[in-house]
Amino acid sequence: MSVPGSLADRLSSALAAHGLILRGGFNFDAGDSAPAGPSGRPARAVMLAGNAGAAYWPHFRRWRESRPADLANPLDTWCREVIGRVARDFGARAVSPSDRPFLPFQQWAMRAEGLRPSPLGILIHPRYGLWHAYRGALLLDAGLPPPHADKPIHLCDACIGKPCMKACPVDAYTPAGFAYEDCLDHVRGPKGGPCRTIGCLDRNACPYGAAYRYAAEVQAFHMKAFAKL
Ligand code: B12
Ligand code: SF4
Ligand code: SF4
Numbered sequence: 001m002s003v004p005g006s007l008a009d010r011l012s013s014a015l016a017a018h019g020l021i022l023r024g025g026f027n028f029d030a031g032d033s034a035p036a037g038p039s040g041r042p043a044r045a046v047m048l049a050g051n052a053g054a055a056y057w058p059h060f061r062r063w064r065e066s067r068p069a070d071l072a073n074p075l076d077t078w079c080r081e082v083i084g085r086v087a088r089d090f091g092a093r094a095v096s097p098s099d100r101p102f103l104p105f106q107q108w109a110m111r112a113e114g115l116r117p118s119p120l121g122i123l124i125h126p127r128y129g130l131w132h133a134y135r136g137a138l139l140l141d142a143g144l145p146p147p148h149a150d151k152p153i154h155l156c157d158a159c160i161g162k163p164c165m166k167a168c169p170v171d172a173y174t175p176a177g178f179a180y181e182d183c184l185d186h187v188r189g190p191k192g193g194p195c196r197t198i199g200c201l202d203r204n205a206c207p208y209g210a211a212y213r214y215a216a217e218v219q220a221f222h223m224k225a226f227a228k229l
Contacts, residue, residue: 007090007144008022008025008047010090011047011086011090011138014086014089014090015049015083015086018056018059018082018086019051019055019056019057019058019059019060020049020050020051020055020056020082020083020135021049021050021051021052021055022047022048022049023047023048023049023050023109023112023113023132023134024047024048024109024112024113024147025045025046025047025048025112025138025144026045026046026108026111026112026144026147027044027045027143027144028042028043028044028045028046034046034139035095035103035139036093036139037092037093037139037140037141038091038092038093038139038140038141039141041141043093043139043140043141044140044141044142044143045139045140045142045143045144046108046112046137046138046139046140047092047112047137047138047140047144048105048108048109048112048113048134048136048137048138049083049086049134049135049136049137049138050132050133050134050135050136051132051133051135052125052127052128052131052132052212053128053131053132053211053212053213053214054131054214054215054218056135057214057215057217057218059082060074060075060078063078063081064078073098073225075221075225076096076098079096079135079136080094080096080136083096083135083136083138084136086138087136087138090138091140091141092138092139092140093138093139094136094137094138094139095136095137095139096135096136097134097135097136103137105134105137106123106134108134108137109123109134110123113125113152114150114151114152115152115154116154116156118130118156118164118206119156119162119164119165119173119175120164120173120178120200120202120203121173121177121178122203124154124155124156124206124208125152125209126152126153126155127209127212128209128212129155129206129207129208129209129210129212129213130164130203130206130208130209131209131212131213131214132209132212155208163205163206163207164202164203164205164206165202166202166205167201167202167204167205168183168200168201168202169186169191169201170182170183170185170186172186172202173202184227187223187226187227187229188227188229195223196220196223196224196227196229197216197220198216198219198220199214199216199219199220199222199223200219200223204219
């Protein structure tokens with residue numbers, strides 16, 4: 001749910017300086033196993049930071065140029081750095097989607113923004129389509145004000161043809177799930193050129209959020225990281 005009030009506004013401005021956005025937040029319930037907040041006690045609330053489209057890309061690129069060419073996981077490192085700094089300024093504790101054991105970022109996003117998964121597993125947003133992601137979360141010791149009640153539409157419900165299920169040359173996505181190994185074999189193989197250069201063909205087949213579609217350069221970067229090319 002969208003978070004009302006000035007904390008959200010100030011946090012949004014701090015994130016915008018890096019091409020990132022606030023993705024909503026929520027208060028943990030008594031039954032949740034909340035991660036530790038900045039005090040070390042279970043956090044009372046979480047706010048998610050992420051991207052819609054690839055607005056972060058020029059910021060990340062500039063930072064990347066000043067770092068060693070062989071830096072491992074550069075995007076993760078950049079996100080930890082900038083979101084970590086924002087979190088410190090706001091008295092919060094930052095966590096990353098890559099932290100082990102994995103934190104339930106998609107479950108948090110469903111609670112924070114009311115989104116639901118597309119057939120590809122990626123949550124679909126009414127405006128951004130499949131072109132968004134989560135780059136970090138801020139854990140807070142204090143609870144958030146009551147959220148605005150807004151329930152976004154789920155675009156996939158009314159999408160009859162489901163083109164996202166028809167473009168993959170090896171049908172890696174099916175109602176049974178994502179055949180990760182089949183996808184990897186194809187992406188790394190002789191016929192995987194299109195996936196390597198313009199990104200996942202299934203994801204690109206979704207007609208929604210076209211204005212937020214990542215540029216080919218960005219998609220190629222993510223695919224390289226995913227397939228360890
Ligand atoms: C492990 C992982 C994967 C594994 C999935 C293995 C598996 N079957 O679980 C693999 C490597 C296959 C994968 C691939 C991708 N992933 Co991934 N992945 C994760 C990661 C790091 C952990 C998932 C997890 O176990 N969480 C712990 C559980 C307890 O949390 P959860 O919220 O309940 O987890 C949900 C997901 O696991 C989801 N799920 C299960 N299988 C799959 C498969 C895919 C493809 C996706 C997207 C989700 C998904 O179902 C769970 C129920 O809600 C998350 C980040 C995170 N911390 O959650 C990103 C995350 C789910 N991935 C994401 C994305 C975008 C992708 C890719 C589509 C693109 C990419 N980054 O390369 C690719 C698909 C490749 C392609 N064809 O292009 C995004 C989704 C964003 C969104 N809008 O919803 C996340 C949230 C990362 C982020 N920074 O935003 N991923
Ligand atoms: S193509 Fe249709 S079903 Fe697939 S993700 Fe887009 S809206 Fe959802
Ligand atoms: S990246 Fe290519 S092989 Fe993998 S699921 Fe997408 S279209 Fe299929």
